Amino acid sequence: MAAGAPRIFVSHLQGVAVFDPAGDQVGRVRDLVVMLRVGQRPPRLLGLVVELATRRRIFLPMTRVTAIQSGQIITTGVLNVRRFEQRPTERLVFGELLDRRVTLTETGEEVTVLDLSVHQLPARREWEIDRVFVRKGRKGGAFRRAKGEALTVEWTAVTGFSLEEQGQGAENLLATFEQLRPADLANVLHHLSAKRRAEVAAALDDDRLADVLEELPEDDQIEILGKLKEERAADVLEAMDPDDAADLLGELPTDEQERLLSLMQPGDAADMRRLMSYEDRTAGGLMTTEPIVLRPDATVADALARVRNRDLSPALAAQVYVCRPPDETPTGKYLGTVHFQRLLREPPPSLVSSIVDTDLQPLDPEAELPAIAGFFATYDMVAAPVVDEAGSLLGAVTVDDVLDHMLPEDWREQEFHLDEEVATDGS
Incomplete structure (x- = not known):
């Protein structure tokens, strides 16, 4: 969807057909997945829950959506057909946000959420919820006719959705550090306790966790990967750069390597095996298999x-x-x-x-x-x-x-410790 395109109300996406680049229908939209953020910041639209012909529901990231037009959604790339599992920081729009009672900030009046609109940020691949369609008066179901004035307001004009500033949950920590570069978020994770590190890693989406893992020392990578469910670990490895994923796989026991490879898409697994067949410090071991x-x-x-x-x-x-x-x-x-x-x-x-x-x-x-x-x-x-x-x-x-x-094998850890010393000195 091009920058500057009109907003889309989510009610218009319910049941919309999803097509691959060849024009073949792969499924229909059943829900939208968003991540709430601290304070009044609009939520990010992470992706769509798509129901395949087999009734299996999968996750389609918004980065794979190339167009939303004429009552259809066009995707690019190969879909991951593993069953959708909701993460702790994720909210389902149809399942959790619509028909919800929220409060108008200006008047303190309670209203019912009937619809939400989404738009794509200019010059970026991110999507946000920007407006809320609400009805005053008694509670009524989403998209139902009910008595009371209906109006559309900015996201910031209502309360009752967003995360609270207080609390130590993983979702609050993620919201706080959402704008950090992967290397900086890796620094944060490195200095957390093992328990907190596992909680935050479990709450990150696959692509974000993959980017962060690439920036972590080897011991942290192995620890985090080992605490994920095997299917999710395979998804995260697929999302990593092939050479980095192959390096990480190469540090695991052979039986664990094989289990994870068997859970990957065949093409990704073949790339991993090919990269792992070369010595680490050779061109074959260093290369990525996905150039242009x-x-x-x-x-x-x-x-x-x-x-x-x-x-x-x-x-x-x-x-x-x-x-x-x-x-x-x-x-x-x-x-x-x-x-x-x-x-x-x-x-x-x-x-x-x-x-x-x-x-x-x-x-x-x-x-x-x-x-x-x-x-x-x-x-x-x-x-x-x-x-x-x-x-x-x-x-x-x-x-x-x-x-x-x-660079020395422990260069990442040295960098993290240097950052810590600078922060301590106040320099």
């Missing part, structure tokens, strides 16, 4: 659209790799690289195959860390392709992963 791959007949406009993906790290977005089909790693024959700056200088209709850089030699998957670091330093690279003997692109190594493995 384009066919030779793709245009510069196609490439720029892929680069704009907000989920990509700056290093992965710095260049695209042109390969013959198949497009997923390991690909068909690797043809070369196109750098982001070159894309900006070319007409959008131009084919990427006409501007591909073939001079730069790719990394061998068995190349060791010193050679990789020398390659990055010599050619001023932030990412580099990894290609096997058959000429297939296996993945890409990014500079952050090189630095991560060149």
Whole structure:
């Protein structure tokens, strides 16, 4: 949904059909999942509860929703068909927020919630509830006709929804630190007790927990993963960058590795096994299996659209790799690289195959860390392709992963302790 698009009342989403990118219906919307926040801040819309044809209810993150239009919802990517389980910090809109009695802040009058509207924040992929449709007078069911004046007010004009400022529950802690970067939230978790750390990890959504795990020391990662239910642990591993997830899996006992791999989507599990087959400090062990791959007949406009993906790290977005089909790693024959700056200088209709850089030699998957670091330093690279003997692109190594493995093993813990000392000194 484009920035500036009109708000959508949730009553219009009840039972709406959900379609995949090919146009096939995958299910219908049965509820919306939101996260309440401290004070009067509008809640975040996390995703949708979608009922499949099999009656199984799954969670569809809003980051996978590409359009809400004409009574239908379009998704992108592969759906996770595991059964939806509500987290402690989550609220169901139809199940828990509608038909609820709240109070108008200005008058102190109790009203009944009949509907809520959601909108997408400008230039961001986040959605919020912004307005509340209420009815004064006696309580009436959601969407029912009842006596009393009906009006639409801003979220901040009512009380009775939001989290209280007091309390030590995990949801209050999460709300307080919601705006922190993953590395900063990892710092917070690192200094919590094991019990509190487990409570907060259980309350985080999968994507947020995955981002935070990538920033934690190895011991904390293993501890947190071990306290999650196995199905959820597998979901979180799938949400992590493949190389980071493979590193974490590699630290677990073999039988636990196999149990978690068996619970993953087959494609994700195959990526994990492939990455774990390489030595840790080699290009194969450091690479991610999800670089931007384009066919030779793709245009510069196609490439720029892929680069704009907000989920990509700056290093992965710095260049695209042109390969013959198949497009997923390991690909068909690797043809070369196109750098982001070159894309900006070319007409959008131009084919990427006409501007591909073939001079730069790719990394061998068995190349060791010193050679990789020398390659990055010599050619001023932030990412580099990894290609096997058959000429297939296996993945890409990014500079952050090189630095991560060149620093001392306990560098994350040293950074956390340094932050603690600075805070103590008041500097």
